[in-house]
Amino acid sequence: MSLRHAILGLLDLKPMTGYDLKKAFDNTARHFWAADRSQIYRTLGNLHADGLLNEHVIRQRSRPDRHEYRLTEAGSAELDTWLRSPAPTELPREAFLARVYFAGRAEDPQLVRKLVDERRALVRQRLDELRALEAPTATYPERLRAMTLRNGIVHHEAELSWLDELEGAL
Amino acid sequence: MSLRHAILGLLDLKPMTGYDLKKAFDNTARHFWAADRSQIYRTLGNLHADGLLNEHVIRQRSRPDRHEYRLTEAGSAELDTWLRSPAPTELPREAFLARVYFAGRAEDPQLVRKLVDERRALVRQRLDELRALEAPTATYPERLRAMTLRNGIVHHEAELSWLDELEGAL
DNA sequence: GTCTACATGTAACTCGTTACATGATTAA
DNA sequence: TTAATCATGTAACGAGTTACATGTAGAC
The missing domain is CATH 1.20.1280 (Monooxygenase)
Structure with missing residues (x-):
């Protein structure tokens, strides 16, 4: 359930596209969280549908459009709520x-x-x-x-x- | 992918039912693997369908039948193969x-x-x-x-x- | 009379993985 | 000319979670 929150957290540091997020996971966050491209795009879609993100399309010449996401107020509130909520029990799989x-x-x-x-x-x-x-x-x-x-x-x-x-x- | 192998490993120690397996996971294996009941029953069904387990039904008076599983030769071979195969990369989610x-x-x-x-x-x-x-x-x-x-x-x-x-x- | 242990499962859903699909630009 | 970077996604599947569904025996 924390992929949503990891994405909200990263977008709070800086608005990004799905592509940028994949790089952020692979570079700066790889010691604590891994995320797959298709998972990122799917979750961005859900977060947007839930009103936690705004989408802002940037046209580019000779490259695909950038779909940049940033937190809405609801998204920011959700991130805060998560940070203050009790940690759900984690089950080992070693x-x-x-x-x-x-x-x-x-x-x-x-x-x-x-x-x-x-x-x-x-x-x-x-x-x-x-x-x-x-x-x-x-x-x-x-x-x-x-x-x-x-x-x-x-x-x-x-x-x-x-x-x-x-x-x-x- | 290792729940299958954890189940094979536990059944190699002792033939068991799904119910017994749940207890084995919760008691003796809980420091390295967690498994849910519905996951265990489903996986037992798959392993049996794949010919890795034999099923042996024990009638009981006034209790549900026990469906006891033990490794077939193929199951034993599969467990060995897994023990000797290279570990797939694990991705952090902390x-x-x-x-x-x-x-x-x-x-x-x-x-x-x-x-x-x-x-x-x-x-x-x-x-x-x-x-x-x-x-x-x-x-x-x-x-x-x-x-x-x-x-x-x-x-x-x-x-x-x-x-x-x-x-x-x- | 209530709780625990015994013993089986199914259904619906979410999360994570793998493969598929497209196409231009730039640096070595 | 080959590989990396930029940028988007979908489809199918496997793994894990939660809720539902049933019923007896024995201990307290």
């Missing part, structure tokens, strides 16, 4: 842990070794990516946004040390 | 981080304070629950299963120390 949980049946020590090695490579790579992103911290909203990156870093570090522990426990 | 990311717009220091306090209470409670579960570690499969619990513990601890850091950075 496919990697599921593999580890069931890997014992294989009677094959190489299987877990391989799971661990591949996981470590993935987590290290993502950690490097997170560290490479430099987030400004001059203003209060910037500091909050920077802290969400920091969240990713500490969890990736925790995962790496757990992988060491797992390897040691075999 | 609603709590999304709130923090957008909370700066509110110009209200109490908002982040409230988000942090509620989050801390939730994470502490879950951490207590994880610590309360005692997992046997006598055999190799048991040690693997215990390590998935340990994974939850280290991530919850990391989240708590990040929350302290966030509070300090305001």
Whole structure:
């Protein structure tokens, strides 16, 4: 249910088209939310139909028109309401842990070794990516946004040390 | 796509009914996977139709029949294949981080304070629950299963120390 | 007499993924 | 000449959620 709110949040920072939003998700928001193009266009349509966004079409020569969206008052109110509403319970779905949980049946020590090695490579790579992103911290909203990156870093570090522990426990 | 495999994995440990599976998810697997009843029954039907499960109906007096499922050879092979296949990329969807990311717009220091306090209470409670579960570690499969619990513990601890850091950075 | 455990499902809906479909401009 | 960027979407499917629907036995 939060894709709607993530879109409202990004459009509050700056009015954008569906195309711009896809870039915003992939670049600045990719450490906490992923969104697919067709999902973005569909949700923009719903938010517009619900009166939470205004659409403003900009003609361009030799390119498709830009359909730029910005929050209406109702959209802004909805974003506030969401920020202040209690968090709905999140349910875990950790496919990697599921593999580890069931890997014992294989009677094959190489299987877990391989799971661990591949996981470590993935987590290290993502950690490097997170560290490479430099987030400004001059203003209060910037500091909050920077802290969400920091969240990713500490969890990736925790995962790496757990992988060491797992390897040691075999 | 992993609910199918989580079900195969649990049925490999012990043949079960849909009802039993729901309990298994809620009790022993809840730290890494959640599944809903209607999802379980639907998926059991699909797995059976695909020849990965055998169904065995047990008549009971004064209770509904038990429909007990166990892996076929094809089901067992499918579970193995999954355990050895490369992990598909997982995309983040962290609603709590999304709130923090957008909370700066509110110009209200109490908002982040409230988000942090509620989050801390939730994470502490879950951490207590994880610590309360005692997992046997006598055999190799048991040690693997215990390590998935340990994974939850280290991530919850990391989240708590990040929350302290966030509070300090305001 | 009320609640919990046992045990099965279906229907309707929303959310997320993948593939399909189009076409111009600009930089290497 | 090839790839990337700009810019829009639709269709079909799979996964997850919520509400509906039924009925007995045993414990408190």
